[in-house]
Amino acid sequence: MARTPPSARTPTRRIRRLRVVGLPVALPVVLVAALLAVLAVIAAALGHQVAKSSSGSSPSAASPLNSFHLEHPGALGEADGVVPDGVTVFDDAIPAVANLDPGLLDALRQAATAAADNGVEFLVNSGWRSPEYQNQLLREAVAKYGSEDEAARWVTTAETSPHVSGDAVDIGRSDATAWLSEHGAEYGLCRIYRNEPWHYELRTHAIDHGCPRLYADPTQDPRMQQ
CATH class of the missing domain: 3.30.1380.10 (Muramoyl-pentapeptide Carboxypeptidase; domain 2)
Structure with missing residues (x-):
């Protein structure tokens, strides 16, 4: 069987190399995006808790007349x-x-x-x-x-x-x-x-x-x- 000329195999190697190299580049981007999303959820939850506390919802909250x-x-x-x-x-x-x-x-x-x-x-x-x-x-x-x-x-x-x-x-x-x-x-x-x-x-x-x-x-x- 005749061998495939080197020039015919080169694109395949390049494509595989690009795919392998591309994974490490894309993966941190996905992780950063996920991390930012998690931080946003945490910040929103903390903001809600602060707002709840300042609203006087606690039964031991200070008198609304104090201000x-x-x-x-x-x-x-x-x-x-x-x-x-x-x-x-x-x-x-x-x-x-x-x-x-x-x-x-x-x-x-x-x-x-x-x-x-x-x-x-x-x-x-x-x-x-x-x-x-x-x-x-x-x-x-x-x-x-x-x-x-x-x-x-x-x-x-x-x-x-x-x-x-x-x-x-x-x-x-x-x-x-x-x-x-x-x-x-x-x-x-x-x-x-x-x-x-x-x-x-x-x-x-x-x-x-x-x-x-x-x-x-x-x-x-x-x-x-x-």
Whole structure:
């Protein structure tokens, strides 16, 4: 049988060589594209988690009112109950703390001392408020939520607010509210509203009988019907 001339075999070798050489070149491109796709999915998932956290979906999220005095302070300040960052229940120099009902403040400090043994600190997001501050919060809540009825689920009038009378405190940080939900009744400290896990008031009978049933929100509280 006659041999195939070398010139006839050359294209076949070149084609095979090109195919073999082409695989290593194309493979990294595919891997890079796949890696970029995976990174994009991870970034999207992380972005969703951050957005979820910042939306306040957690039951221990801070009060939605906390941003009001930062964005629209007007003529109000600490003397009206505006609370700077990092204030604790032991900060007597801050009117929002110092003007709380003495019984409530004493119970808070006893509880905070016990909680500190577990590495938990009670930060105050809001405490006593002046009527002017309360009214400003109510106006801004109406603007935020779109109606007086919806705003009333979060902010009461100055005439009915337990913050204005010094009988309520909003505790910051989820570890503190979690500690209070478990141990607060031992000190007479009770959560009052289901939609506000940060809002605590003094109920001395809770020491022996436990905290009362939660109201869904302030609109269900008979004190707010004045």
